Amino acid sequence: xxxxxxxxxxxxxxxxxxxxxxxxxxxxxxxxxxxxxxxxxxxxxxxxxxxxxxxxxxxxxxxxxxxxxxxxxxxxxxxxxxxxxxxxxxxxxxxxxxxxxxxxxxxxxxxxxxxxxxxxxxxxxxxxxxxxxxxxxxxxxxxxxxxxxxxxxxxxxxxxxxxxxxxxxxxxxxxxxxxxxxxxxxxxxxxxxxxxxxxxxxxxxxxxxxxxxxxxxxxxxxxxxxxxxxxxxxxxxxxxxxxxxxxxxxxxxxxxxxxxxxxxxxxxxxxxxxxxxxxxxxxxxxxxxxxxxxxxxxxxxxxxxxxxxxxxxxxxxxxxxxxxxxxxxxxxxxxxxxxxxxx
Amino acid sequence: xxxxxxxxxxxxxxxxxxxxxxxxxxxxxxxxxxxxxxxxxxxxxxxxxxxxxxxxxxxxxxxxxxxxxxxxxxxxxxxxxxxxxxxxxxxxxxxxxxxxxxxxxxxxxxxxxxxxxxxxxxxxxxxxxxxxxxxxxxxxxxxxxxxxxxxxxxxxxxxxxxxxxxxxxxxxxxxxxxxxxxxxxxxxxxxxxxxxxxxxxxxxxxxxxxxxxxxxxxxxxxxxxxxxxxxxxxxxxxxxxxxxxxxxxxxxxxxxxxxxxxxxxxxxxxxxxxxxxxxxxxxxxxxxxxxxxxxxxxxxxxxxxxxxxxxxxxxxxxxxxxxxxxxxxxxxxxxxxxxxxxx
Numbered sequence: 001x002x003x004x005x006x007x008x009x010x011x012x013x014x015x016x017x018x019x020x021x022x023x024x025x026x027x028x029x030x031x032x033x034x035x036x037x038x039x040x041x042x043x044x045x046x047x048x049x050x051x052x053x054x055x056x057x058x059x060x061x062x063x064x065x066x067x068x069x070x071x072x073x074x075x076x077x078x079x080x081x082x083x084x085x086x087x088x089x090x091x092x093x094x095x096x097x098x099x100x101x102x103x104x105x106x107x108x109x110x111x112x113x114x115x116x117x118x119x120x121x122x123x124x125x126x127x128x129x130x131x132x133x134x135x136x137x138x139x140x141x142x143x144x145x146x147x148x149x150x151x152x153x154x155x156x157x158x159x160x161x162x163x164x165x166x167x168x169x170x171x172x173x174x175x176x177x178x179x180x181x182x183x184x185x186x187x188x189x190x191x192x193x194x195x196x197x198x199x200x201x202x203x204x205x206x207x208x209x210x211x212x213x214x215x216x217x218x219x220x221x222x223x224x225x226x227x228x229x230x231x232x233x234x235x236x237x238x239x240x241x242x243x244x245x246x247x248x249x250x251x252x253x254x255x256x257x258x259x260x261x262x263x264x265x266x267x268x269x270x271x272x273x274x275x276x277x278x279x280x281x282x283x284x285x286x287x288x289x290x291x292x293x294x295x296x297x298x299x300x301x302x303x304x305x306x307x308x309x310x311x312x313x314x315x316x317x318x319x320x321x322x323x324x325x326x327x328x329x330x331x332x333x334x335x336x337x338x339x340x341x342x343x
Numbered sequence: 344x345x346x347x348x349x350x351x352x353x354x355x356x357x358x359x360x361x362x363x364x365x366x367x368x369x370x371x372x373x374x375x376x377x378x379x380x381x382x383x384x385x386x387x388x389x390x391x392x393x394x395x396x397x398x399x400x401x402x403x404x405x406x407x408x409x410x411x412x413x414x415x416x417x418x419x420x421x422x423x424x425x426x427x428x429x430x431x432x433x434x435x436x437x438x439x440x441x442x443x444x445x446x447x448x449x450x451x452x453x454x455x456x457x458x459x460x461x462x463x464x465x466x467x468x469x470x471x472x473x474x475x476x477x478x479x480x481x482x483x484x485x486x487x488x489x490x491x492x493x494x495x496x497x498x499x500x501x502x503x504x505x506x507x508x509x510x511x512x513x514x515x516x517x518x519x520x521x522x523x524x525x526x527x528x529x530x531x532x533x534x535x536x537x538x539x540x541x542x543x544x545x546x547x548x549x550x551x552x553x554x555x556x557x558x559x560x561x562x563x564x565x566x567x568x569x570x571x572x573x574x575x576x577x578x579x580x581x582x583x584x585x586x587x588x589x590x591x592x593x594x595x596x597x598x599x600x601x602x603x604x605x606x607x608x609x610x611x612x613x614x615x616x617x618x619x620x621x622x623x624x625x626x627x628x629x630x631x632x633x634x635x636x637x638x639x640x641x642x643x644x645x646x647x648x649x650x651x652x653x654x655x656x657x658x659x660x661x662x663x664x665x666x667x668x669x670x671x672x673x674x675x676x677x678x679x680x681x682x683x684x685x686x
């Protein structure tokens with residue numbers, strides 16, 4: 001149901017009073033529907049999505065985040081909210097879709113010290129990113145849990161029926177591109193967990209708050225042959241394109257766009273290069289295109305105020321190979337999903 | 344992302360290998376998309392919903408379930424899956440919508456004894472109800488958690504733009520109706536928790552496996568003035584209609600449709616009447632209509648093979664009152680959300 005209140009009544013062990021729950025909905029969540037008339041102020045069992053123009057279709061995507069897995073339990077509530085939205089908006093960008101709204105399921109730990117304060121920050125974060133990305137809340141559900149806090153977001157956007165980006169469209173001879181810089185978020189997590197010493201607020205920000213590349217996706221319409229967002233790690237996600245498109249991806253390791261901070265860290269500790277290639281949480285667009293689209297892609301990047309870098313090529317075969325500055329395949333990428341790419 | 348695999352790679356503490364995760368998607372979840380070409384076999388970052396005919400709009404609803412709150416942790420996995428789907432389908436029915444598909448977020452406890460067996464049962468339950476209700480999986484996300492198992496489902500359906508059911512449409516003089524029988528699920532839960540002695544498999548089934556009243560909703564198109572599904576408890580949910588419609592609801596306690604099993608239990612222990620009125624989990628449709636629609640509503644019930652019972656009337660005022668067999672307001676309903684209805 002849209003009603004975020006059920007758990008109060010239906011909980012078998014412990015429970016908030018439903019009065020609290022209804023008050024919470026009215027106070028924190030109903031205001032987030034003000035630009036969504038079809039959400040009926042969260043007062044009905046579901047929401048009505050807006051009509052879409054002819055030729056456009058709805059795209060949906062679901063991403064869940066769990067405390068101490070996808071964010072740190074003591075991360076500020078507003079940043080947790082914004083990250084939960086943005087990882088979903090990044091998926092819409094990867095499909096070439098324009099975001100419209102989202103639904104939300106939220107589980108609050110029973111032993112939360114100050115639920116109202118946390119919810120206040122959480123709702124403020126949602127409101128801020130709703131304004132940034134032109135979206136609204138279309139419903140949700142709130143439950144309590146003995147376990148860690150979690151959030152599940154389902155985001156909705158629309159795409160031109162003929163313009164949806166897929167992972168399966170890369171063909172031999174295409175070039176591989178990536179937006180922004182790679183590795184900052186993975187390094188930022190290592191700073192937060194103490195695995196990297198020193199102050200690196202820029203990297204921490206990249207971990208806590210990705211920026212979905214919606215503007216770039218809009219400008220890339222009609223230019224890309226395959227696309228996804230880098231969330232599992234550059235090499236692994238390149239592997240997804242390789243597998244779905246039945247091609248081999250050759251990554252030019254020396255061409256990878258690294259931030260100044262990431263470059264300094266990798267230069268000081270070569271092992272961190274692995275985090276850059278496999279760490280994930282980048283939420284950059286990784287896409288392929290015909291070589292003759294290169295100029296148009298650079299122009300799209302400029303129009304979207306988003307750097308784009310050509311980082312590889314599409315060959316016949318399967319899997320992913322990363323070449324070093326001398327053009328030799330890099331070793332040491334047997335981690336985690338690596339075998340998967342070669343499968 | 345549609346990809347159900349991210350957690351394996353991105354988990355900060357413990358993790359399944361991503362190979363396991365991809366294998367799980369391919370084995371358990373990808374087959375559930377076979378009637379949904381726009382789900383792209385869960386191989387992309389999002390799914391494309393089908394186009395809808397002119398005049399119809401998408402309805403979305405989100406409901407989350409947590410182990411030992413909304414179901415028992417040792418409930419059979421296939422029943423957990425089907426309940427997660429059905430509570431959402433019941434919301435679509437309450438909106439007058441035809442179901443099309445759903446997305447799923449699933450958190451599996453890290454210490455699960457046999458995840459593969461559980462997932463096998465869970466996927467079988469999803470497949471069975473997909474067939475029963477003509478729906479398909481359009482994506483999801485799988486994470487692991489230190490806490491209890493949880494499931495969040497977002498369901499999509501379509502509705503005639505002019506035919507959406509709301510909670511706010513009841514007017515003075517309308518009659519109040521309910522489908523099926525009331526209280527069985529709440530009593531079934533008491534059987535499962537040992538608060539009611541004896542064998543009551545019928546009641547337990549009603550708790551574990553609601554039946555969304557989609558066929559009835561279809562037949563009621565154009566007949567109802569307000570509608571919701573009873574999930575929080577009959578009295579509380581009547582209160583939702585009263586509040587949203589700014590009317591008073593007078594429930595005829597003697598007219599409530601109780602199953603034979605529930606009648607016997609209530610006759611033997613009057614306190615159980617409270618569970619019937621306030622227990623929740625019924626997933627029956629509670630709706631209002633003009634008195635001259637009564638014959639058509641009974642005919643709709645027959646066409647949908649679903650009993651419908653007139654249980655009250657809509658008066659001026661606010662709140663909910665339940666009259667006993669002598670027409671006196673019943674006492675003892677101060678539980679939980681009761682004050683809310685009178686607010």
